[in-house]
Amino acid sequence: MSKQLTQHPDHAMLVEFSAGTLAPALAICVSAHLHFCEKCRAELMSLNQIGSQLMTQAEPTEVDDSLLDAVMEKIDQAETMPSKAVEQETLSDFPFAVNQLLNNPQHKPFWKRLSGSVDIARFQTGQSDFEVALHRICAGGKTPKHDHQGLEYTVVLKGSFSDEKAVYNEGDFLVREPGDIHQPMGAQNGECICLSALAAPIKLTNPFGFLMKPLLRINPM
Amino acid sequence: MDKNAESGNRVAVLNRSEKRTDQWTLLLIAVGEKRDRAAFAQLFKHFAPLLKSFAQASRHEGWFPGLSEDLVQEVMIKVWQKAAGFNPEKASATTWIYTVARNCRIDMLRRKSNTQHLPLENEDFWHEADEETPVSLLRQRRSEDKLQNSLSQLPREQNEILRKVYLEGKSHAEASTELGLPLGTVKSRVRLALQKMQILVSPEYQDELHHE
Numbered sequence: 001m002s003k004q005l006t007q008h009p010d011h012a013m014l015v016e017f018s019a020g021t022l023a024p025a026l027a028i029c030v031s032a033h034l035h036f037c038e039k040c041r042a043e044l045m046s047l048n049q050i051g052s053q054l055m056t057q058a059e060p061t062e063v064d065d066s067l068l069d070a071v072m073e074k075i076d077q078a079e080t081m082p083s084k085a086v087e088q089e090t091l092s093d094f095p096f097a098v099n100q101l102l103n104n105p106q107h108k109p110f111w112k113r114l115s116g117s118v119d120i121a122r123f124q125t126g127q128s129d130f131e132v133a134l135h136r137i138c139a140g141g142k143t144p145k146h147d148h149q150g151l152e153y154t155v156v157l158k159g160s161f162s163d164e165k166a167v168y169n170e171g172d173f174l175v176r177e178p179g180d181i182h183q184p185m186g187a188q189n190g191e192c193i194c195l196s197a198l199a200a201p202i203k204l205t206n207p208f209g210f211l212m213k214p215l216l217r218i219n220p221m
Numbered sequence: 222m223d224k225n226a227e228s229g230n231r232v233a234v235l236n237r238s239e240k241r242t243d244q245w246t247l248l249l250i251a252v253g254e255k256r257d258r259a260a261f262a263q264l265f266k267h268f269a270p271l272l273k274s275f276a277q278a279s280r281h282e283g284w285f286p287g288l289s290e291d292l293v294q295e296v297m298i299k300v301w302q303k304a305a306g307f308n309p310e311k312a313s314a315t316t317w318i319y320t321v322a323r324n325c326r327i328d329m330l331r332r333k334s335n336t337q338h339l340p341l342e343n344e345d346f347w348h349e350a351d352e353e354t355p356v357s358l359l360r361q362r363r364s365e366d367k368l369q370n371s372l373s374q375l376p377r378e379q380n381e382i383l384r385k386v387y388l389e390g391k392s393h394a395e396a397s398t399e400l401g402l403p404l405g406t407v408k409s410r411v412r413l414a415l416q417k418m419q420i421l422v423s424p425e426y427q428d429e430l431h432h433e
Contacts, residue, residue, distance in 0.1 A: 031346040046420035051387040052319035060270030096348035104340040126338035
């Protein structure tokens with residue numbers, strides 16, 4: 001990664017990710033960001049040490065000796081079974097968790113036109129708090145101006161886009177609060193693909209935006 | 222080069238650069254490289270009781286005490302199976318085993334709850350974290366001893382929140398409800414704790430990284 005990332009998850013999110021208490025939809029986004037961000041990866045290694053220290057400081061609870069035998073037995077059983085570990089082929093240089101979702105055999109995501117310049121592919125993530133999806137904006141494409149009724153988390157996976165505030169590059173992790181009105185625009189030099197987790201329906205502010213409402217309907221799976 | 226010489230070298234390298242040479246780390250390396258059952262039994266003796274306490278500390282919705290020994294078993298089986306992938310330059314054995322336990326605990330809960338269509342295991346989220354991390358960044362990390370020390374010196378209310386989050390498995394929002402504190406207060410206590418423990422990558426260092 002040559003460019004320095006400017007947008008990171010906040011420390012509270014990293015702590016929750018490290019403790020395993022972050023909602024799965026958001027954990028997917030943090031995990032995607034880590035693919036690009038050395039700084040957050042290093043910080044997480046330290047945060048894991050907190051969990052590890054707290055675990056070892058606790059009063060140990062007695063474990064029956066037979067448990068070790070049971071574990072050894074299961075280990076031996078497992079080792080006589082043929083290994084089913086198949087190296088999964090990586091289809092792109094996308095983050096691992098995103099590739100897993102793209103290759104989900106139970107629900108193969110597909111691209112669907114959202115507007116003239118935006119396509120969406122929704123993921124099945126087994127929760128209903130967030131819609132998790134990829135958005136693809138064509139080069140120079142404008143998305144409809146919209147605001148949010150709920151939080152939206154976005155990670156740039158490929159290319160870049162800009163809004164009224166800044167330019168966002170691969171790996172940048174953005175949070176949009178309810179009420180933030182913005183109009184992202186794809187960079188001129190190529191398509192932009194973003195991962196997003198969206199907490200509630202978004203409302204179009206463009207007078208003709210209502211035409212797209214059925215397609216923008218939040219659709220967590 | 223034979224196996225023993227290789228692991229001997231690895232230990233020497235670790236010693237030279239003052240990396241992790243605590244006994245658990247050495248035992249875990251032995252399990253990974255030589256499938257050493259005696260080493261595994263020693264790890265089990267030390268970690269199984271800690272893992273059981275970690276399991277019992279869970280206040281996750283849907284967790285019940287009967288799952289505790291299941292978790293101990295599942296974690297220790299994973300430790301055996303994945304030991305070869307353990308990299309002592311990135312984490313001590315204790316921290317590595319904690320991450321295995323954390324992932325197992327979450328996955329067990331997700332399997333029990335019926336809303337299960339998430340095609341990911343918790344360790345999948347951590348896949349990226351195993352990518353190359355510059356040694357210079359790793360070196361910035363605090364030693365486990367220092368961290369333990371600074372953790373024990375935290376004010377009680379900061380320590381309490383970290384325990385709720387890491388051991389009980391509460392989100393910041395859940396901790397705020399339980400403690401009757403605004404979410405902002407919970408978050409700022411956590412941030413203060415991290416600052417005191419000096420485990421955040423400093424802004425100056427980020428600049429340095431950029432110029433590397």
